[in-house]
Structures are given as C-alpha cells and as structure tokens.
Amino acid sequence: MAKGVREREFQNLMIQWSLPMGWGYTAGRSLSRETTQTVVVGELRDAIVRLNPEVIDGFDVDTVVEEIIATVNAVDGGLVRANEQVLKLLRGHKEFRGADGVWRALKVIDFEHPTDPTANTLVLSDEVTITVPGKTPRRFDLVYWVNGLPLVVVEVKSPTAKSGWADAAREINDVYATEYPWFFTPNVFSVASDGLKLRFGAASAPLNQWQPFRSTDDDENLSGQADVQRSVELLLKPAAVLDMLGNFVLFSTSGGGADKKYLPRYPQMEAAHLIHERVLSDGQKGLIWHHQGSGKTLLMVFAASLLLADTRTESPTIILLSDRTQLVRQTSGVFTSAMGDAYFHQPATSKKLCSLLADDVRGVISTTVHKFADAGKDLSTRGNIIVLVDEAHRTQSAEEESLAGQMRAALPNAKFFGMTGTPIRNLSTNTFALFGEEADPDRVLHRYSVSRSLQDEATVPVVLDPHPVLFEMNDQALQAEFDQFADEFDLDDPDRENLSRKFGRLTSVFANPERIQTVCQDIVDHYLAGAYRNGLKAQVEVPPLCGRC
Structure with missing residues (x-):
C-alpha cells in the first residue's frame, strides 16, 4: 500500500518502542528468506538444534524442518484449523520420528526463557514482502519473528489519515490473510493501529473481536499515542507474546459450527495468572470482580488450563461451577475443544458427581451447585481441589444448610475463587467475606471496573x-x-x-x-x-x- 511520511514515522516509532524489550531489528529485505517463504529456514533449523541438545543427534534435522514447513504451509482445512495445528507444534506437542524409529516431541520455542538470546532468536522486521507466482505481491508493515516463525503481523495507518485501525484490520483480514493464509498459520495474533488506537485480534476474526490491550494498574484516562505506546510495551514484549501462545490461545474446531479462535482480554490474562499464583502459594480463596459481559466464563477456562499445565499443582481437580446448565454447556464446549475430553467430566446427576469426587478423579469437573445437595461431609479432603465459581453472587452463602454450604462441607480443604460482576454485601450474603482474602485490597484479588470495560468497548453503555x-x-x-x-x-x-x-x-x-x-x-x-x-x-x-x- 502507498505510505505517507507520517505513517512511516509511526512505523519507526513502533520499532523504537520494541527494541528495548529484546527484539533485534532486521530490515525485511535483509532477511535470509525468499519472498515466497513463510519461514526463515536457517533460524528455525538453528533453534531446533539449540533447544534439543540431548536428543537431536538421533534426528535428521533437515527432515524435521521440512516437516514443520509442510505443516505451516498446509491450509486445506481453513485458516483457523491450520492455525490450531501449527500452534500445537510450536507449543512442543508434536512428535517427530527419530532415526531409531522412536517418536519424540521436540522444542521449537523456549517458553521458560523468552528473551534469553541463547534460547530464542527474536527479530522484528519492517516491509516484509510475500509473493507467489500468479498472486499480487503484498508487503507487511511489521512482522515479529521468533526462531524464524512469524508470530505477529502488524498493519499501521497514519495518525493523520482518514483511515483508522479498523481499516488496517480489514486489510489484514480481507487482503493478507485471504490471499496468503499460510503466512498466518503460525500467527498468535495480529495488530492494527492508526497511531491513536491499537487493537489486536486473530487474523480473519470479525472486527468486533479485535480488542485493546492495556493494564488494570494503569491510568484509565491514558489515550492517544501514549496509550498506543503502552499497549505496544505490554502486548509485544516477548514474554507476553509467548505467554499468549503457550497458555491463552484456545480453539473450537471440533465440528458442529464455525471454527473459532479465542484470544484473551487483558483482564482475563491478569486474573488467570493471579488465580494460578494464589493456588501455588497455597492461598485458599480469591474474588474476581469483573464487569458483566467481560468474559468471566472464558476466564475460568484460561485459569483451569494454567493450573492443569503446571506440575507444581500435583494433578489437581478443578471444578467449574455454574448455577445454570446453559453456562455448564458453554464452559464444557470451549474446554473440551481446547484441552480434549480425556480429563473432562460433566456429571449428569448428583450421585455421579459425588462418585467422581469420592473416587479422587483428577482433571476438570463442570457442574452446577445444585448437584451438591445432600453430598455429605468430607466427600474429598484433598487440598488441591480448586473450585472456580461463575456468577459467585448467586446461590453462594456461608450458611451450612445452603447449597454452597453443603458444597464447602463436602470439600473442606478446597480452594474457592468467585467470579462476579455484582458482588453482594447484605445480612444474608457477603460475597467479599465468602471469597475475598483479608490481605487483598478491599478483599478483591482482581478488579475490572465498569469504566474500564466501557473504555475498552468490551461492553456498551x-x-x-x-x-x-x-x-x-x-x-x-x-x-x-x-x-x-x-x-x-x-x-x-x-x-x-x-x-x-x-x-x-x-x-x-x-x-x-x-x-x-x-x-x-x-x-x-x-x-x-x-x-x-x-x-x-x-x-x-x-x-x-x-x-x-
């Protein structure tokens, strides 16, 4: 696309903001790749050798690289499905066959040391061209590469032009991802900005699913270029990109509807990490106060995924608790698609729920509070049972005869985290006392306010x-x-x-x-x-x- 001076200046600003975070700069024309290639092959090959020192001698590295490139270039099932398969590979979940005939998983990215130059090669490039015979060549404004793989694509518009971030997002969706979908199979997210606003989203996702990325610790009145710079510093730091890739990108591609890719809102990422940290520190509870409509059900799935993936939690049982069967089905659909059916349980009756808990079943149990009626005391006394309660202001009270009281009697050592948009404090119910730790400010572990939600356009007035x-x-x-x-x-x-x-x-x-x-x-x-x-x-x-x- 034609670029004005101001647009190029803003593009350079994004580069300047990114370099102190650990990205190295290489002009797009200087990358060691053909313009027909998605992957910087040499950097990918070096990373595989570097990250797998104990087993790599048993592999033909060039064959492994060819297999990865073939997976990246395969988009026959659609972009979302292809993106899911490539991201599984990048997370280290794909096995390769060694010379001895044994299949082993290989690391492609080091998630534990995101900015260590001996672990990952981090490169930011501008004016990256992609072309194949018979197609119009296209040029990406900015691309963020990790070990030779394009994880983030950025399209910018001039702050002084009539076009805005939405035009940049449409260009990613309708031009780049449509004409060259294989360049987006390794894509974690894309970014669109006009210098005054910044939004990120999944390539091909509708514009209403592109979101800002901020911090609940920052001033709510931050706007304009200062807001964009802060968003770049939060969203595009290598640790954040790899955190999102490793822990927070979810898919629903199991059939029965359109394939979907879920990216987290920033309050969901913050709250999920706080729940994870609270559990690791052996805390017993926490209150998540997020405005209505900001995605608390999906937050529960993100938190559960973090807890299950961490060996320090010692194979926990995570109960996703709703007060309506409709929410149970919604939670179940997203979770089973994201994590698989092997460790997921949705008991149909109270008897089945009690049996699962009495038998010490691990993994995720999605249920309603009503199934704890007459569950009895000390059904399971383990301390690594984590209960994530949706709409925690409803059906939750400390009275022993209540459903919530019976649940707590059945699980006396469990940890309880409540998600609510409307906590209650009255004579019969006190959401703050029931779920909030005294040491937390105002007994709230994490807060996402009405004003922030409106500013982010996550909800409407x-x-x-x-x-x-x-x-x-x-x-x-x-x-x-x-x-x-x-x-x-x-x-x-x-x-x-x-x-x-x-x-x-x-x-x-x-x-x-x-x-x-x-x-x-x-x-x-x-x-x-x-x-x-x-x-x-x-x-x-x-x-x-x-x-x-």
Whole structure:
C-alpha cells in the first residue's frame, strides 16, 4: 500500500518502542528468506538444534524442518484449523520420528526463557514482502519473528489519515490473510493501529473481536499515542507474546459450527495468572470482580488450563461451577475443544458427581451447585481441589444448610475463587467475606471496573429512557362497574371497602386491556423510531407497583 511520511514515522516509532524489550531489528529485505517463504529456514533449523541438545543427534534435522514447513504451509482445512495445528507444534506437542524409529516431541520455542538470546532468536522486521507466482505481491508493515516463525503481523495507518485501525484490520483480514493464509498459520495474533488506537485480534476474526490491550494498574484516562505506546510495551514484549501462545490461545474446531479462535482480554490474562499464583502459594480463596459481559466464563477456562499445565499443582481437580446448565454447556464446549475430553467430566446427576469426587478423579469437573445437595461431609479432603465459581453472587452463602454450604462441607480443604460482576454485601450474603482474602485490597484479588470495560468497548453503555404512557380512565364508569359487581355478590359495606382497597383503581388501570394495548403499541413505535433505526438493542424495564413486588 502507498505510505505517507507520517505513517512511516509511526512505523519507526513502533520499532523504537520494541527494541528495548529484546527484539533485534532486521530490515525485511535483509532477511535470509525468499519472498515466497513463510519461514526463515536457517533460524528455525538453528533453534531446533539449540533447544534439543540431548536428543537431536538421533534426528535428521533437515527432515524435521521440512516437516514443520509442510505443516505451516498446509491450509486445506481453513485458516483457523491450520492455525490450531501449527500452534500445537510450536507449543512442543508434536512428535517427530527419530532415526531409531522412536517418536519424540521436540522444542521449537523456549517458553521458560523468552528473551534469553541463547534460547530464542527474536527479530522484528519492517516491509516484509510475500509473493507467489500468479498472486499480487503484498508487503507487511511489521512482522515479529521468533526462531524464524512469524508470530505477529502488524498493519499501521497514519495518525493523520482518514483511515483508522479498523481499516488496517480489514486489510489484514480481507487482503493478507485471504490471499496468503499460510503466512498466518503460525500467527498468535495480529495488530492494527492508526497511531491513536491499537487493537489486536486473530487474523480473519470479525472486527468486533479485535480488542485493546492495556493494564488494570494503569491510568484509565491514558489515550492517544501514549496509550498506543503502552499497549505496544505490554502486548509485544516477548514474554507476553509467548505467554499468549503457550497458555491463552484456545480453539473450537471440533465440528458442529464455525471454527473459532479465542484470544484473551487483558483482564482475563491478569486474573488467570493471579488465580494460578494464589493456588501455588497455597492461598485458599480469591474474588474476581469483573464487569458483566467481560468474559468471566472464558476466564475460568484460561485459569483451569494454567493450573492443569503446571506440575507444581500435583494433578489437581478443578471444578467449574455454574448455577445454570446453559453456562455448564458453554464452559464444557470451549474446554473440551481446547484441552480434549480425556480429563473432562460433566456429571449428569448428583450421585455421579459425588462418585467422581469420592473416587479422587483428577482433571476438570463442570457442574452446577445444585448437584451438591445432600453430598455429605468430607466427600474429598484433598487440598488441591480448586473450585472456580461463575456468577459467585448467586446461590453462594456461608450458611451450612445452603447449597454452597453443603458444597464447602463436602470439600473442606478446597480452594474457592468467585467470579462476579455484582458482588453482594447484605445480612444474608457477603460475597467479599465468602471469597475475598483479608490481605487483598478491599478483599478483591482482581478488579475490572465498569469504566474500564466501557473504555475498552468490551461492553456498551446502557441508556435509560423513561417513557411514561398516559392513559385516561373514566372514574365514574369504573365506579359504576364496581358497584354493579358488589351488588351482584351482595357484599356488605366492610367487604366493599376491603375489596376496593385491595383491587382498587391502580390494579384496574394497569390490568385494563385497552391500556395494555396502548403500552405495547408505544413500545413498538418507540423502538422502531429510535433504537432499531440506529442499529441498537433495547430492553423494557417495568418498575414494580410497590416496594414488595
């Protein structure tokens, strides 16, 4: 694409911000690759030799490299499915056959030492060209390479141009990933920025799934270029890129719908790591207070994945607890696709749940709190049972006879982490006391506020538009109907007075069919004239008739 001076200046700024984080710079034209190649073959080969010193002598390294390149270039099943297969390879989950006929997993990337130059080769390049015969050559603004593999692609627009980050994202989706999908099979995420805003997302993902990347510790008012620079420093540091690759990219490619790739929001990454750290330090609980709609169910899956992958947790049992079967199914679908069925359990009955826990089953159990009814005491006394509770403000109380109380009696040494957007503190329920550690600020382990959620566009604001509907009643006609009714049933004066108070004018007005018709018509007219025409959603909020309703 044609580039103005300011666009190039911003591109250079991103390079300057990246170099102190450990990236080495090599101009795209100076990379040791043909423009037809996705992989920098020499760097990949060196990394395989370097990272597998104990077993590499038993392999034909060139054959291994050829197999990796073939996997990278295979996109027959679609980009998302191909991306899943390549990322499994990059995580070290693919086995290669050695000269002795034995299959062994080989490291391609060192996740434990992301910036150690003796472990990983980190290269940032600009103006990286890709072309094959019969296709228009394309040029990526920035590419971040790890051991010769393009993990991040960046497209920028000028801060002074009319086009913005969304145009950059569309260019990645509709041009680059469409015409050259094999360049994106190793892609962890892509970045689009116009110098004033930055968003990251999965290549080919809809624009509404491209998100900002910030920190909940930073000033919420950070904006413009300062916000973009901070996002670059947080998102594109090598440790963050490899953390996302190794721990947080999930897929749903098991059939029964469109293939999906899930990338975490930054509060999900922060909270999942805090839960992981709390468990490793033998903490007993933690409260995650994230605004509604910010992805708490997916956060539970990310946290569970971290805990299961860490040998220090000693094969834990992780209970994903919801209060609705719909949420159980949602959690189950994402988790089984991401982690497989081998260690996943979804008991259909209370008896089956109790049997799993009594038999010391490890892995993940997805269930509802209602299945703990009558579970009894000390069903399992292990300390490495971790309960992740969705919508923790509901069905959760400290009373022994409650469902939550029975669950805690059945699992006396378990660790409990509550996810909620609306914690409650009243006489019967105290979410803060039940899940919050005293040492945590305000008893909250991690907080993602309403204001941050709105700023990130993770949720949308709700505008209240009071809309009273005027309706006139004929008092004389109403009284005449009441008198006729009372006469027919021969009511005495005290009965007439009681009935008049209980089912008087207010109830008659609200239950009047003509008024109901008027209100419904007003709702439809108001919605079609406003929210519908502007592409918005709407809900009807009906106030109670009295304080007890």
